[in-house]
Amino acid sequence: MTKGDRxxxxxxxxxxxxxxxxxxxxxxxxxxxxxxxxxHQPSAEQENxxxxxxxxxxxxxxxxxxxxxxxxxxxxxxxxxxxxxxRVHRCGLLSAEGRxxxxxxxxxxxxxxxxxxxxxxxxxM
Numbered sequence: 518m519t520k521g522d523r524x525x526x527x528x529x530x531x532x533x534x535x536x537x538x539x540x541x542x543x544x545x546x547x548x549x550x551x552x553x554x555x556x557h558q559p560s561a562e563q564e565n566x567x568x569x570x571x572x573x574x575x576x577x578x579x580x581x582x583x584x585x586x587x588x589x590x591x592x593x594x595x596x597x598x599x600x601x602x603x604r605v606h607r608c609g610l611l612s613a614e615g616r617x618x619x620x621x622x623x624x625x626x627x628x629x630x631x632x633x634x635x636x637x638x639x640x641x642m
Contacts, residue, residue, distance in 0.1 A: 526586040527596055529624040534632075536578040537605050541635050546605040548640055554608035559601055564592065567602050581613055581625050597625055599632070607636060 540546060549557065559567070568576050573590040577583070579602055580595035587593040597617060599609040614629035616622075 527582045527584045527620075527622055527625070529622075529628055530577060530581055530583045530595070533578050533581050533599075534628050537581070537599055537632050538635060540600070540605050541632060541639055544639065545603070546600075546636055546639070547607065548636065549606055549608045551608050551611045554606065554612045557601055557606050557608055558598060558612075563602070581628055582617075582622065597622075597629075599629070605632070605636070607633065610636070 547557070564576070577595050579600050580598050582596035584594055584596055597613040599613055600606050601609075610629045610633050614626055614633070617626035617629060
């Protein structure tokens, strides 16, 4: 599969984008550094606990990408995490932006840029 083929199978999760916008507008975000994501990203155990408690549809709200090549209701179906199941993290958005650009997911890259700008605007208020 080429980079272009992969870009076609992963699409923007519009529900997750709306969820992230709402969280940022409510002030539920962390303006951390790019390098913080490895520490702030939920662990596999935290992901499993969240899925058990809230289900797949709520879990999916925390991922800006959906991979149509994967089965729904699996972790592989959701890509580009941006938060810790409570708040949006700048470092998560920056990580998602970089990966989306690298793999040609232009809609996801644009969404992360939009969210980062919204976060910056909210930080200045």
